[in-house]
Amino acid sequence: MRVFVTGATGFVGTAVVKEFLSAGHTVVGLSRSESGVEKLKALGAEPLHGTIEDVALLESTAATADAAIHLAFVHDFSKFVEACATDRAAITALGKGLVKAGGGNQRSLVVTSGTMLTSTGVRGVVLNEASPIQLTNPMAQARGPSEQVCLDFAKTENGGLRVSVVRLPPVTHGADGVSGFAGHLANIAIQTGKSAYVGDGLNKWSAGHRDDAALLYRLAAEKATPGSVFHANAEQGVVVKELATAIGKELGLPIESLEGEAAAAHFSWFAHPSSVDNVVSSQITQDALGWKPTHVTLLEDVPAIVAYAKKVAAAQAAK
Template sequence: MSIFLTGATGFVGSAILRHLLDQGREVTALVRSGEKAAIVAGLGAKAVVGDITDTPLLEEQARQSDGVIHVASPGDETSAAIDDALVTAVLAGLEGSDKPYVHTGGVWVLGNGSDLTERSPQNPPAITAWRGAIEQRVLGAEGVKTTLIMPGIVYGYGQGIPNSIVQAPRTTVVSGETGAAGESSLKLIGSGEQHWTTVHVDDLAELYILAFDLAAAGSSYLGVGGDSPTVEELGQAASTAAGLDGRVSPSTDDETYELLGQPFGEALLLDQQAAGSAARIDLGWEPNGPSLLDELRTGSYAG
């Protein structure tokens, strides 16, 4: 028997897989192709070729497992229906076993806030409004040790959402307020005043494993490392790495929507700060990865 993991070749899932295997755990990874199966098999996991829409396969793999960690998502308009069906299948496979099921949510559902916690009321942007009902089903399931992990902005190894800052358009300064006329600056997402609550992908992987092992049934944890820089600070770090001497310029909301699409843009304009203390207290989680500011300035996103 082993842990059944979805999304094992994605950004977060591959980190979880790596950490589980480093701990000597047995993992069965759901992958979508023979090529990806070869990748996870080469790492030491058992691969099952299939799709997160294959509910009979999901139910059977859940039943045969020691528990399930679910991090896969299509990330589009099909996400709600697919996640709902997946939860139904996994809970059916685990029903009455008291085995762990760790489900992935996201901190965006909480909306704006300067001190967000697991008890904060939900006020989601449109892109994540579908999550709430499914998450309540997960947390209310009986006979299964369910946990909800709500990651912040995940970063590390030059991947993920921070690339929307690194790859932002450059604009020419036309006044002396931010630099000499004719100098280039990095265009911010929005005004830059909003905070992003962040977590290094390796720290997040450790949280999933701790939740799988230790969390009580029906528990929720913010997956945030406690560092919530402003987008302006992040932009300045990326601008420095790009040789622009930290110069940045704000965008309007409409400019952000035009560049990134309105649903995604609305989420990145949220102003969120969170400490993530509950996971430290309850599970002994100790996030210690490099900060996103350092990663942008001189780390995996620089150069």
Template sequence: MRVFVLGGTGSIGAAVVRELVSRGHEVHGLARSNTSAKKLVDTGATPVAGDIASPKRWIGALPHLDAIVHAACDFGPAMGETDCRLLDVLLPALAARPRKSRFLYTGGCWLFGATGGDVATEETPFRPLAAFAWMVPNLRRVLGAPAIDGIVIHPAMVFEPTGGVFRRFAHDARERGAVRVVESEAVRWPLVHCEDLATLYALALERAPARSSYVGAAIEGLAVGRIARALAKRFSTPQQEPQIISTDGIAAELGEWARGFALDQRLSGAKARRELGWMPKHLDPEAEIQMIQQ
């Protein structure tokens, strides 16, 4: 397939680009800088100059496409408006093309709110974090658009040993001498390694029926304190006990979207395993953290 990836140099998108290229797909990616363009070229993709905030400037430069993967988000205060504007331009442009395209839209685990003792699935009603409430009507718009084959992926918390949602922990360990967690060590995060998530995107692109949704959770829920302690141990921080920061404190530091770090969640990826044959491989993040090269 010829696939266009939005966000192809981000935590999710870069892994998706690598996975699609390895499967023999022809990948094009949006690049807002020369640095981003080089990253795409280095992974075997063809860059298209542009920014998600100004889709009218690059929409006419797109080649014929079989599929689009939308994994872009700038986490700024206008991210909802930016996404709406992007869909306002992109969906009509795709509808005007002679062949229907597949469209993979990225939702997220924070759309389900705190789950407590329950395990959220694709059937769980949304209770979105306020900063991401805009995403619910947008994903429904994608699923309901008749001119495309819309599919939604809801990633769990995306990690690498020192990247993704673990990046802040690793930075704390190196620069602060202690790892901070939001609200409580007992808060549970559903997790997925970026490589496993990329495999899910590829499988959904190749196999998923139109208007379907999948939760990308490889690990149902892991207490955040265990992650913080594993990183503190690996980096031999002066303070091994995690420091607690309030939800208001992390929001003041990073933005309102960061309140999601305090959500206690459990999510199931069983549907993706059952219907798409998804088989995540990275199921022990604590062991991977201990393998970090310093």
């Protein structure tokens, strides 16, 4: 297949590009920077310089592809609603391009979402691929509709494409990257001199390795049933207190429980995410695609996560 990947030089996107190339596919990768273009060349992909705001470019490039994998997102959380509108416009452009290419469900569109958008706020609830977006949550209300924009392209009148949604867990981890919520915990620990958790810390986050996620994107593009939703987590839920403890030990820092104003001051914008529960099953995904995660667990990956956080902190201190 000729595969068009947005966000091709990102933390997960780089792994996705490598996965498709290793399976013998041709990859066109979108990059907004010259350094990204050079990175894609080095990987063996065909670089395309541009941004996801350029919907005409997205549509015309998708029209030359057999599959489009959408990973890019504008990570400006001060303009989150606008970023989500950009996301929906990009998905629409990619879908339209694939429809123009013809072939119906022989063309694949796979877009990225998150398991956090399904969180109910009730501790211990196990979510699965059929769990709905919680539109009472402002963040889910803004980002969640992107899933339906994608899934609508599975309808015959909209092109009948082989479309699917991959929901990444809040901790998508691996070397040389932020690693989602775990990376934020490590960054804050380095900045504040202590590794903390909120309250009893017994809330859980689902987790998965980015290389396992990359395989899932490929399998979805190759053989998903149109209209599917998949979960990219290998672990249903890792106790946040255990994660904060592992990070603190790796950094040689004290480990503390914080609540109320102390937690708000310590975590800032990350105070609420630090306290939420996201326990998620991926069994439907594994059964449907034969996807079997094989990489290290989150706690096993803590040394690599901390090493990256320290590297970033040292680079910032040197400026």
